[in-house]
Amino acid sequence: MSTNHNDVLLDVQDLKVHFKLHGGLFGQKQTGTVKAVDGVSFQVRRGETLGLVGESGCGKSTTGLGVLRMVEPTAGKVTLDGIDITALNSAALRKARRRMQMVYQDPFGALDPRMRVLDIIGEPLLIHKMFKDKKDYKAQVHDLLERVGLNPNMADRYPHQFSGGQRQRIGIARALAARPELIICDEPVSALDVSIQAQVINLLEDIQEEFGLTYLFIAHDLAVVRHICDRIMVMYLGHVVEVTDRDALYENPQHPYTQALMSAIPIPDPEEEAKRGFDRSLQGEVPSPLNPPSGCPFHPRCRFAHDACKTQKPRLMETDTGHQVACHLYDPAASDINAGDVMEDNLVRAG
C-alpha cells in the first residue's frame, strides 16, 4: 500500500485476541481457546474513516476493544501516532486513552444514570485535568453540548430524561470532550430509529470535519458504512478478508464473502432484485471460533473453495492499488483455479 508513514494515525500489526476457556472445579484446566481476533493488520490514516464490517461474531467489536486495550490483546502491536499502545503500563495507558475515545452502541447503558449530563460529558476533562477552573469546566461542557446539537440548558438533567438519539449525542459529546484524535464507533447508530440514525451520522461527519477526527467505524449496516466510510475492511471469523476503498468494495467486491455480503443488501425494487441473477447469499452458519476451519476460514461456505483452501491460510495481498484481498483465487502462487471465474460472476452482477 502506498501509504506515507507520516499520515498513518493508527497502525495495527498482527493483532490477536484469544479468549481462553477454563473448565474443572477450580478453573485450572484450559478447555479451549476462542480466537476472536486472529492476526488482524490494518492502518488508519489521519482524518479518514475506516469501516469495519462483518457478520455478528466475526470479531469486529473485539478488534476495536483490542486497539484500546479494553480487552488485553494476546499478541500483536498497536501503534497510535508513534506510541506503542501495547507496550504501555497501566498509568501510561490511561493517559493514552485520552487520544482514542469510544462511542457505544447502546445509548441507554452508556451513560451513568446517577450522573448529571454536566458530569458525564465533563468526566474526561476531570480525569485528564483538562480545565482551568469550575467556570471553564462548565463552559467547555456547554460548548460540547452545543456542538452536538443539544441545548446547554440541559446540562443539569439526568440521562433518563433524554431520548435515545439525544443520549447518543451526549455519548458523542463525552467522546469529544477529551479532544481525541481517534474515535472508535462501535455500532453507534444500530440501536437508533432510522430517522435518528441519519441525524447522528451527519453529526459524526460534521464533527469529523470540524475537529479533524479519525474514525474506526464498526458496523453491520452496509448502507451506513457506504455513506460514512472512506475505506472499508471486511472481517470474517477473526480475519481480515478484504480491505479497500469504499467505492471499489461496493462496485468490485473481490472476496467471495464480500460478494455474498453485498448481495445481501436489499434493492428496493423487485425488478432490479430479479435481474440480480443467481442467489449469492450464504448458506450455513458461521463456524465456531472455538473450532475454526483449517486453511481459509471461509472455505466451508465458499462456492469457489478448492483443495488449497482447506489446507492453506490465504495471505492478504494486493490485487489493485489499495485493494487487498485474502483469497487463494487471487494469489497466483497458491491458486489452481482461475480468478476469472469470480470476475465473470462480477460481470453478470454488474450487467
Add this chain to the structure above:
Amino acid sequence: MTADLSEKLGREMTGDPARATDEQPETSTDTLPPPAKLPLRYRNRFVEFFYRLFTERPLGAVGAIICVLLLLTGIFADFIAPHGYNAISPLDRLKPPSAEHWFGTDHLGRDVFSRVVYGAQLSVIVAFAATTLSIIISVIIGLFSGYLGGRTDMTTQRVVDGWMCFPDLIILIVAVSVLGPGTWQVILILGLLFGISGSRIVRGAVLTAKENVYVHAARSIGASTGWILWRHILPNVMPPIIVLYTTRLAAVILAESGLSFLGLGIPPPAPSWGGMLSIDGRSYMFLAPWLAIMPGLALAIAVFGINMFGDALRDILDPRMRGGTGRYIARVRKPGGQTT
C-alpha cells in the same frame, strides 16, 4: 445545522407534559397547558428533598420525624429527663404512671420515663456507631471483592462464608465473654457481625453495576479503578446500601436490646431498653406492666420510624424516580431494559 436541530429537539421534548415544565419558555408557551406543580429545577437540593419527602412519602416523613425526635431525645436526654436514670427512691417503688412519674417507677423507685429517655441516648449511640461501622466494613469488602473479582473475590467470599457459618448468637456470646460487656464492645461486635454478613448484599449489587456499559465507558476514557469505584460503582449501589443502613440501624437497636436482655450487652444500671425489658420488665410483668410496655413501645416506635424513613430515602434519592414515584415511573425505562 446545530441551531435548527436543537430547536427541533426542544420541540420534541415538549411533547411530554411532565418534562415540559422545565423547558425553555419560548417553546412551552404556545400549545402546552400551564406547568404542573413540580419542584423547581434549580431549587436547593436539600429543600427539594424535604419537599418531596413530605409530598410524596408522608409515611417516610413520619419516620423522619420519629428519627429526629429519637436523635434529639438522645442528645438532650439530660434536659428532658426529670430524674437521673439511676436515682433510687425506695418509697416510690412500682408506682403506676402518674403526673409525677409519667411512665411509672420500677422496683427500685427509679423513674421509668427518665430511664427510657436515657435509653434513647444509649440506643442512638450504639445504633449509629455500630451501623456505621458495619456499613463501612460491608462497603469495603463488597466493593473490592465484587469489582476486582477473580481470585480476590474467591478468597474473600470463602472467608465470609466461613464467618457466616457460625450462628450470630454464638459469636456474640463468645466475643462478649472475651471482650467483656460494655458499650464499645457491643458496638465493635455488632459492627463486625453485621458488616461481614452485609458485604454480600453490597457485593451482589457491585457485580450487577460493574457490568454496565458506562463502567466500560469510564475505563475507556482513562479512569482508574479507584475513580470508577468511587464515582460510578458506589453511587449506583447506594440504594441497597441505604436500605441496608436503615434496616441494620433498626436491627442493631434490636440486637443490642437482645444482648442486654440476655445480660451480654450493656451492663446495668445503664438504662438500655433491652435491659429494662429483661431485668425489670420480666420480673414484674404482672405487677407493673408499664415496666415492660414503655421501653418496648419506645423500641418499636424507633424501629418503625427508622425503617419508614429508610424506605422513603431510597426512593427519593434515586434520580430515576425524580418527579414522583407514581407519576412518571411508567414512562421511565431503566438502563438494561428493566422497568420500574
